Amino acid sequence: MARLLFKLAQVPDDEAQEIRNLLDEHQIAYYETDAGLFRVGLxxxxxxDGSREEEARKLLGDYQSERAARQQQNYAQLVEAGQAPNLWQHFCAQPLRFIGLVIAIIFVAGLTLLPFVMPALQA
Structure with a gap:
């Protein structure tokens, strides 16, 4: 029986390819599905074959630990070199998206605090 191993939503292409290579290297049979035209699927x-699920999950866990360490090291090198993106660079890259997110955050915070503020305003 087929078993879900790894969701690919918002996974970088290089990570997905490394996982495929890892499974191929250990001769673990797998297949992929996509969400389809209307993004309804997965x-x-x-x-x-679910019989090798435990082995595949262990390999995947080891890979993810190694990748996390590698990515943290890469980020530390970027910070050390002064190349890590900061808030201003995010704003400059996509100003409309940034402003939209700030407005959305203020709106949600306002709706959340409204029940607590209304009694104080009525008094």
């Missing part, structure tokens, strides 16, 4: 990697 982008994922599935194990064709």
């Amino acid at each position: 982008d994922a990697i599935w194990l064709a």
Whole structure:
């Protein structure tokens, strides 16, 4: 019976390819599904045979630990070199999106605090 191994939603292409290579290297049978035209389905990697699920999950866990350490090291190097993106660079890259997110945050915070502020305003 097929078993879900890894969801591919918002996963970088290089990470997805490294996972495919890892499974191929250990000769673990898998297949992929995509969400389809209307994005109703699930982008994922599935194990064709659930009998090797434990082995595949251990390999995936080890890979993710190694990748996390590698990415943290890369980020530390960017920060050290002064190349890590800061808030101003995010704003400059996509100003409309940034402003929209700030407005959305203020709106949600206002709605959340409204029940607490209304009694104080009525008094």
